[in-house]
Amino acid sequence: MQEIGDQHLTVALFDKFPIRRTWHDAEWYYSAVDIMAALVDSPTPKRYWSELKGNLKRREAFDVYAEGVVKLRLPAHDGRMLLTDCANRQTVLRLIQSVPSPNAGPFKRWLALVGNAVLEDAEETDETRSLRAQHRLKLHEVDTHLHQLVMFRGITTPEQHDRLRDSNYAGLYAVATRDEIARIRRLPFSIPPEEAMGVMEMAANIFQRAGTAQVVEERNLQGEETIIATAEDVGVQIRLTMERMGVTMPESLPRYRALHHTEWLPSGEPGPGHIDWDAEIPEADDRVIPIYELAEPAGDPNSDHPHELRLLEERHIQPRPSDMEDEE
Numbered sequence: 331m332q333e334i335g336d337q338h339l340t341v342a343l344f345d346k347f348p349i350r351r352t353w354h355d356a357e358w359y360y361s362a363v364d365i366m367a368a369l370v371d372s373p374t375p376k377r378y379w380s381e382l383k384g385n386l387k388r389r390e391a392f393d394v395y396a397e398g399v400v401k402l403r404l405p406a407h408d409g410r411m412l413l414t415d416c417a418n419r420q421t422v423l424r425l426i427q428s429v430p431s432p433n434a435g436p437f438k439r440w441l442a443l444v445g446n447a448v449l450e451d452a453e454e455t456d457e458t459r460s461l462r463a464q465h466r467l468k469l470h471e472v473d474t475h476l477h478q479l480v481m482f483r484g485i486t487t488p489e490q491h492d493r494l495r496d497s498n499y500a501g502l503y504a505v506a507t508r509d510e511i512a513r514i515r516r517l518p519f520s521i522p523p524e525e526a527m528g529v530m531e532m533a534a535n536i537f538q539r540a541g542t543a544q545v546v547e548e549r550n551l552q553g554e555e556t557i558i559a560t561a562e563d564v565g566v567q568i569r570l571t572m573e574r575m576g577v578t579m580p581e582s583l584p585r586y587r588a589l590h591h592t593e594w595l596p597s598g599e600p601g602p603g604h605i606d607w608d609a610e611i612p613e614a615d616d617r618v619i620p621i622y623e624l625a626e627p628a629g630d631p632n633s634d635h636p637h638e639l640r641l642l643e644e645r646h647i648q649p650r651p652s653d654m655e656d657e658e
Contacts, residue, residue, distance in 0.1 A: 342366050344440050347432075350404045352416065353518065359416035361404055362394075362425070379415065386428060397421060452528070452584035462586065463594035465532040469524060470595065471473040472539040476561075479543055484553040485521050497558040499523075501539050501565025502652075503581050514581050524587040535571070536563045553611075 342349045342360075347368035350361040366382070367375035386392040400420035402415040417425060426434050454462070476498075477491055478620055483495055496507045503511055511523045527535070542557075543562045551557055572579060 362415040391613040466594040476543045501562040521588045531583045
């Protein structure tokens with residue numbers, strides 16, 4: 331059997347049962363095992379599906395693989411992408427006929443509802459796609475610069491960088507997290523929101539990242555909370571400006587067919603989200619040198635510690651060019 335499939339993956343819920351599905355050949359394909367779990371009261375839906383395939387072939391000469399079931403890669407419980415038996419809506423309806431289940435009727439109605447939810451991407455010319463790729467690279471560059479800039483200002487761990495990434499979108503889109511944008515835009519979880527953006531939406535995000543970096547540098551901001559609040563506020567100001575201009579809000583702009591990183595990322599460069607943890611600390615404009623004096627303690631003169639250090643002042647010293655050079 332041919333290995334086929336693409337990256338448009340998502341999960342739909344029937345009652346309490348998650349049904350994995352993937353967008354393939356312009357329609358949804360659903361996990362057969364997940365469907366069995368939703369239809370039958372069995373602790374081993376995988377075994378039930380295996381037995382059903384055999385029974386259909388022996389009793390009805392119905393070969394599921396010849397009648398529309400294909401193997402597509404879906405995420406397993408451990409996160410691995412494994413080949414999984416999947417079927418489109420027409421084939422699923424045929425399979426349901428062979429499964430005695432009180433959930434058959436409700437599942438058919440549910441399938442009709444979710445099956446109508448298609449990926450509606452805006453049309454684009456080759457020129458538009460090329461322009462999107464250029465803006466995507468610029469967004470990647472300014473985003474990387476911002477995350478490198480704050481590495482030595484209180485945002486150091488991957489979790490802190492994730493929170494900054496969320497705050498970059500929070501004010502601009504009026505959401506709490508980056509993942510909410512994917513939900514609002516009805517993006518499969520495997521597609522980063524940036525890859526489906528149009529030129530105008532990317533431009534707003536570029537402005538937000540660049541503006542945040544400028545404020546952080548000019549005001550010499552330090553600390554996770556301060557920087558995250560600043561990133562969100564910059565996004566809010568851009569959003570308010572867009573509202574005053576009467577233009578479409580970012581979350582309502584057209585969604586496009588997702589770019590692949592090979593379309594915009596130069597060969598050999600690290601991909602989106604990469605942070606260079608070995609980056610050098612940026613040089614400061616000046617250095618703060620504390621000046622201390624050795625003084626007697628204010629307490630008991632017979633103390634075991636007859637002297638203490640007291641801070642007199644902090645002197646700001648401009649570095650000389652030679653201070654910037656490495657030692658021989």
